Amino acid sequence: MGEKAQEQEVQITDWNKKETSSPQPATIISRSNTSNLRRFEWRILITLFILFILLGQAAAVLLGRLYYNNGGKSKWMATLVQIVAFPVLLPLYKLVPKKKTENDTPTTQSSVYKIASFYIFIGLFLAGMWYGLYFSLTQFAFQRIIKKTDFKATVDMIVYPAFVASLATVVGLLVSGDWKMMKTEMHAYELGKVSYVMTLVWTALTWQLYSIGIVGLINKVSSLFSNVVATLGLPIVPVLAVIFFHDSMDGVKVVAMVLAIWGFVSYGYQQYLDYCKPETENNVPTFASEI
Numbered sequence: 442m443g444e445k446a447q448e449q450e451v452q453i454t455d456w457n458k459k460e461t462s463s464p465q466p467a468t469i470i471s472r473s474n475t476s477n478l479r480r481f482e483w484r485i486l487i488t489l490f491i492l493f494i495l496l497g498q499a500a501a502v503l504l505g506r507l508y509y510n511n512g513g514k515s516k517w518m519a520t521l522v523q524i525v526a527f528p529v530l531l532p533l534y535k536l537v538p539k540k541k542t543e544n545d546t547p548t549t550q551s552s553v554y555k556i557a558s559f560y561i562f563i564g565l566f567l568a569g570m571w572y573g574l575y576f577s578l579t580q581f582a583f584q585r586i587i588k589k590t591d592f593k594a595t596v597d598m599i600v601y602p603a604f605v606a607s608l609a610t611v612v613g614l615l616v617s618g619d620w621k622m623m624k625t626e627m628h629a630y631e632l633g634k635v636s637y638v639m640t641l642v643w644t645a646l647t648w649q650l651y652s653i654g655i656v657g658l659i660n661k662v663s664s665l666f667s668n669v670v671a672t673l674g675l676p677i678v679p680v681l682a683v684i685f686f687h688d689s690m691d692g693v694k695v696v697a698m699v700l701a702i703w704g705f706v707s708y709g710y711q712q713y714l715d716y717c718k719p720e721t722e723n724n725v726p727t728f729a730s731e732i
Contacts (some may be wrong), residue, residue, distance in 0.1 A: 452464075460555060463626055486661065487661060487662065490657040491670050492654070493657070494651055494674055495673070496650065497648065497650035497651030497654060498675075498677075503678065503685065505522075511631040511632050511640075515622065516619075517614040517619045518641070521614060523648045524603045524606045524648070525607045526645035526648065526649045527604060530596055530675050531600070556587060558580055560597075560601035563579065564604065575616075579656060582598065583660050590661065591611075595653075595657055598660070599653065612669055626700040655667050655671065665708075673702065679694045679698065680698075
């Protein structure tokens with residue numbers, strides 16, 4: 442009788458352990474709600490980045506067209522306004538939560554030099570406007586060098602390379618002698634001095650909006666998806682040019698628009714196919730897997 446009683450007590454104890462170790466319904470619901478909230482926030486963030494790219498790129502290109510149509514001639518100035526407005530992003534650092542932990546300090550001094558060197562390297566590429574390679578290098582930096590995907594890392598990847606690129610472009614502006622023509626160019630601007638300054642200022646600001654979208658998508662998704670969205674924005678410019686500059690819509694522009702849209706649709710369809718694959722086959726994380 443004593444042995445049977447002990448066996449019953451052991452069984453009751455084991456059953457109680459299983460009952461307490463099994464996840465409670467409230468815990469499962471809480472985790473599900475948290476996961477859904479994160480996905481919703483992720484979708485909102487990606488949507489904002491896409492809008493920044495499309496709106497920023499279209500506005501910046503049209504303002505650049507306005508600059509040249511009304512007497513602007515400096516290629517160095519047109520290059521400088523694409524990167525020089527990075528200081529407007531500095532207030533964004535205040536949005537980053539300050540958490541001092543042991544992980545915030547660099548593990549070795551060489552890692553700091555490594556990151557700084559790569560920022561300089563990216564900045565020189567940005568000054569040369571080699572955007573295709575810039576996208577890939579930026580993704581490489583996030584994954585292999587910076588190894589962070591937070592908001593601060595995104596702002597850093599915009600500000601530091603833009604600072605280096607601005608210095609390189611200013612040197613080119615001074616060496617070429619274009620800075621001597623700026624005063625004459627401003628006085629000869631057909632829309633007036635104020636319009637000349639405002640055109641350059643708004644061009645610089647819209648390019649920064651574009652940069653936030655581009656780097657943000659590279660950080661959160663991939664350089665490929667970021668490039669696809671930027672390509673999708675190209676057909677918007679000819680349509681707006683027809684409206685604001687009264688351009689003619691010729692066959693070449695139509696073909697370019699169709700190809701850009703086709704590329705975006707093809708990418709989206711491939712992501713849809715990857716999303717529909719069984720989990721055992723779809724081992725590589727894709728944009729669709731985050732939706």
